[in-house]
Amino acid sequence: YRTREKIVEREVQVTLTVNMTNTTEGNETVITEIQKFPELIDVGTGKPNVLGIVMFAILFGVMLGRMGERGKPILEFCDCLVEVTMKLFTVFLWYSPVGIAFLIAAKIVGMEDFTVLLGKVGMYFITVLIGLAIHGSIVLPFLYFITVRKNPYTFIYGISQALATAFGTSSSSATMPVTLRCLEHNNHVDTRVASFVIPVGATINMDGTALYEAVAALFIAQVNNRDMNFGQIITISITATAASVGAAGVPQAGLVTMVIVLAAVGLPIDDVTLILVVDWFLDRFRTMTNVMGDSLGAGIVNHYSVDEMPPLEHEMHDLDSGKVPNGQQDTTPV
Template sequence: MIAIGYYIFTTIVATVVGIILVISIRPGDVISNGAITVKSLDATPSQSTRDVFLDLARNIFPENIVQATFETSGTVYVKMDKPVDRRTVIQKNGNRSSNNDTDPNTDGRWTPTSVYRPGMNTLGILCFFVIFGVILGRHGEKGKIVLQFFVTLNDITIQMVWIVMWYSPVGIMFLIIGKVLSVEDMASTARQLVVYLTTIIAGAIIHVLILLPLLYFVLTKKNPFRIFRGIPEAVVTALAIASSSATLPVTIRCCEENLKINNAITRFVLPLGATINMDGTAIFYVVSVVYIAQMHAISLHFFEMILLSLCTVLTSVGAAGIPNAAIVTLIVILSSVGLPTESISILLAVDWFLGRLRTIANITGDCLTAAVLDHFFPQADVDVEMRPERPLCTSEDENHMAELV
């Protein structure tokens, strides 16, 4: 529980760092060219803080979990010239109302209406399955059947994804080519991407080289940079293969042999961190989402930033430790906050580098966490394989066997 709590805390810190940097630097405001379609401004009233808060509450507790996989709740303003049954209100973009009442007092006024619009309700799905998983775990033996079903379903889905991945290089190539051909000013677009990269790199440096070492020093009163001197091989491996899971054996060996961390700590904390500790991924998520919003001149309200932070923390905890997995789940976060997903193609050109940067940040955080827990639990039980094995046959067993013979 301490390890999980520590991981979630550092992920929240990484998310806050990313939000502060992207709002301060504003990489999406560097240029404004024909490559990006700016959201047009009309006379339609914008959402109020109350509307955003109510949308957040409605999305956390979806009415229908199946519907939440392809629609999300949102508030729009509809100008009604006469009393209209809200069940028949169809927005220009295909949204449909979720209210079932008729409001006779909307003549000529802008009326807030809760509608369902295309896009996955990520927050509602995550909250539903967190509760589902907790209750399933309390069912013990009876719940193992359901658990095995989802494990098998996950294996099948991964095999299907691997089939699609054989085609993905061709698809990504055409996505990038199409986006490049639509850019009118290549130099300005390149400068914008450089500022975007600089923002993410600055966030990773601040989090990994300043905040995490400072937290380690406050908790242990030890030099945090000795950890960095013990894991260069893991960092180089992460830079080469961009996968926390694939780097895991090297990370464990560096922590046990170079840093002398207890075997019981490394064999539990590091595999757990490769699954749920994604600080670098959290920074990437929040910077990328706000960057795309800035490119489209879409302002995010305070509660929308809270929703973004919740989605970032929950999604980064559940992100797979495989190469370039974050760029896929970024689409889910964009849909959850109502942002266009087509602009993600421009990020594919630089994600090969960002994936390696995210992996380095992730494994460094894992090693620092293992060092913190090793400081507080130096006498933790060693792994089973390190315990002296009981002889297969003792002298008493031999005497008993002789008597039977």
């Protein structure tokens, strides 16, 4: 009983702190009690915990998927909500040129030297292109090479039609049929592997979008003369990666999640208009990077799983008739 009483007393002492303050007024001393409650939540900043919201959404989605049939109504509601949001966003894109023109005009009027901003936008444009080029031509092929031990550029040549389609449509979802055809016919990826990896990759594997959003956030910080410390840079990286997972595979969908990244580090959301001028062109290159990452990922999964999967029905028929399936060598002893 005494132990329990001490625990309660200690908790009350932590929760409520009483400070005794002595003040002298003339010849009298007044003792004032000041009660301070611990501030568990800082409500004075008025900034939402965006990173916490993103992490909660990811965990909520994982738990919702594990619930099976009981979570299906909420899952269908979320899918419908996403579809309605993207349809509204598509309608807004039709009128975006007019709005962008006025927003940029307002920024130009409020600046002392427009050429400085123009130079910064140009450097931002070049930086994103260089980053996407390094990621798409060096990092992704290197990962494919060290896992599959084959020439990655031969594999990339086999999906060149899909990359061209991605550049033209700016949508990894619209490019999906072409990507599947290139993987199955040109690179001989198993149909089951391609049909599983590519739709999942077109939904959550947005490495080009994550790179673009991180660079864009740093660019907006530099325009506003804000120095980002190491912790804020890590926050931008994590938030951009997590937000890109929720980006839809439609043109310029990264602008929707870009707001989350800016809000996570307290940058002005209105400055997203600075990157709208070149976003339509950069979107094509980051879509190519996304499609390339999905395709190389399918090639890696195919390399590790093709020998463990049972053959398809037409392959069984070919084996019965004495034919050798595509991509395999005849090892029958003579």
